[in-house]
Amino acid sequence: MPHPSPEIILAVITTDLTRVSGGGAPIFRVESQDELERVSLYLSRILEGAIHDLENGVYVIIGH
Amino acid sequence: MEKYQISMLVGITIGFLARIYLLRVDYRQYPSYPHGYVTHISFGFIAAALGAVAIPAIMQPDFTAVTFLAVAATQFREVRKLERETLENLDASELIPRGKDYIEGIARVFEARNYLVMAVALISSGATFWGNWVYGVAGGGLALLAAFRLMSGQVVxxxxxxxxxxxxxxxxxxxxxxxxxxxxxxxxxxxxxxxxxxxxxxxxxxxxxxxxxxxxxxxxxxxxxxxxxxxxxxxxxxxxxxxxxxxxxxxxxxxxxxxxxxxxxxxxxxxxxxxxxxxxxxxxxxxxxxxxxxxx
Known part of the structure; x- marks a missing residue:
């Protein structure tokens, strides 16, 4: 049976590397909130995914 | 004209008009390409002809003609399949898809409408056969109204x-x-x-x-x-x-x-x-x- 949720994390963008670890998706380390938002927007357009905010300085790009 | 010819003519006409009327009513569900209209109007004509021919055929008497109705049922199941496949293929390129349930609903409606048309044609050709064409037109109209009442579902x-x-x-x-x-x-x-x-x-x-x-x-x-x-x-x-x-x-x-x-x-x-x-x-x-x- 296929996995019930087809959602995949395509990329992780963070200002704080201690908040993430390992996993299948590439992690992008950025310096500021501004850069965080900009890089997230670029990646979401490139990957055709949606940007989600985990509210701890980590953004994820999800393919829906 | 012979009696059976008149009743077939009235049945086919009323049934055909009924199909066109039903096409007009569901504008919101209908994808508006002209070829779709042609397909459904032609199927409607076939349905009307099959419905209209049944009673004159029995009275002739030619009982084998009724087996045509069975052929019709098979035929119209194809309509449902055709409509479902078309809409499913188109759904892939919709930004906000209709979804399978909606498509199934539309396809079902298109199949059922052919049976309604057949019934309308049957009733109006019967009424013409035993009465005259005025009865036929009135009977067909009433049947269409009744069908429309019964078939209009609820909305949100x-x-x-x-x-x-x-x-x-x-x-x-x-x-x-x-x-x-x-x-x-x-x-x-x-x-x-x-x-x-x-x-x-x-x-x-x-x-x-x-x-x-x-x-x-x-x-x-x-x-x-x-x-x-x-x-x-x-x-x-x-x-x-x-x-x-x-x-x-x-x-x-x-x-x-x-x-x-x-x-x-x-x-x-x-x-x-x-x-x-x-x-x-x-x-x-x-x-x-x-x-x-x-x-x-």
Whole structure:
């Protein structure tokens, strides 16, 4: 049976590397909130995914 | 003209007109390409001819002619398949798909309408055969009216109340009246959603309605119709502005969010109220004893 949720994390963008670890998706380390938002927007357009905010300085790009 | 010729002529004409009338009525469900019309009108003509020929054939008497009706049934099942396949193929390129349930509903309607046309043609040719053409026209008209009455299903506005609602963000979570819809990452996108987005609340009137609105196909149909009529700012590959739907798990209220091209709340409410209730999503828990007992 296929996995019930087809959602995949395509990329992780963070200002704080201690908040993430390992996993299948590439992690992008950025310096500021501004850069965080900009890089997230670029990646979401490139990957055709949606940007989600985990509210701890980590953004994820999800393919829906 | 011979009697049977007149009754066949009247039956075919009335049945054919009935098909055209039924095509006109369902403008919201119908994809508007002319070739689709040609297909359905031709099928309608065949249905009318089959219905009209039955009674004169029996009276002739030519009983084998009735077996044609069986052929017709097979034929019209093909209509359903044809319509389903077309719509499913087209659905892949819709920004907000209709969803399988809605498509199945439309396909079923198209099959059933051919049987209605056959019945109308049968009745009017019969009435002409035993009376005259005036009876035939009147009988066909009455049959069409009756069919139309019986076949017009409910719409969302019949089973629920649709009211305007307010959009808020709890940090990155988009909420409509406390119902969670989705997580929007970028503050710029949140601002745009707050400024231009519309939200409504669908309040089911009773438990049957609540169970019906639980159906995901029904909700998808609502999203499709709303964004088809008001437009959507969603773009391929840009998911932030997709319309969304969520349920209040305690009360069964449904929240709808849409970022429309035409931000007109009244039109949105009217569009949602007129979304048909899909046959496949219709539930009636209150029709059972256990359902009634559980409801209070």
């Amino acid at each position: 506005g019949d089973i629920s109340e649709v009211v305007p609602a307010s959009l808020t963000f709890k940090e990155s979570l988009l909420m409509v009246e406390g119902i969670f819809l989705m997580n929007v990452g970028l503050p710029a996108h949140r601002e745009k959603i707050l400024k231009e987005g519309l939200a409504v609340l669908i309040k089911p009137r009773q438990d049957n309605a609540r169970a019906t609105l639980d159906n995901l196909g029904q909700r998808q149909a609502i999203l499709h119709v709303a964004s088809a009529l008001l437009g959507t700012k969603r773009e391929s590959g840009e998911l932030e502005f997709s319309p969304a739907v969520g349920k209040d798990i305690d009360t069964g209220k449904i929240a709808i969010f849409l970022l429309p091209m035409e931000p007109d709340m009244e039109c949105l409410i009217e569009a949602i109220q007129r979304v048909p209730i899909l046959e496949s999503s219709l539930r009636r828990p209150l029709a059972t004893r256990a359902g009634r007992a559980a409801a209070d």
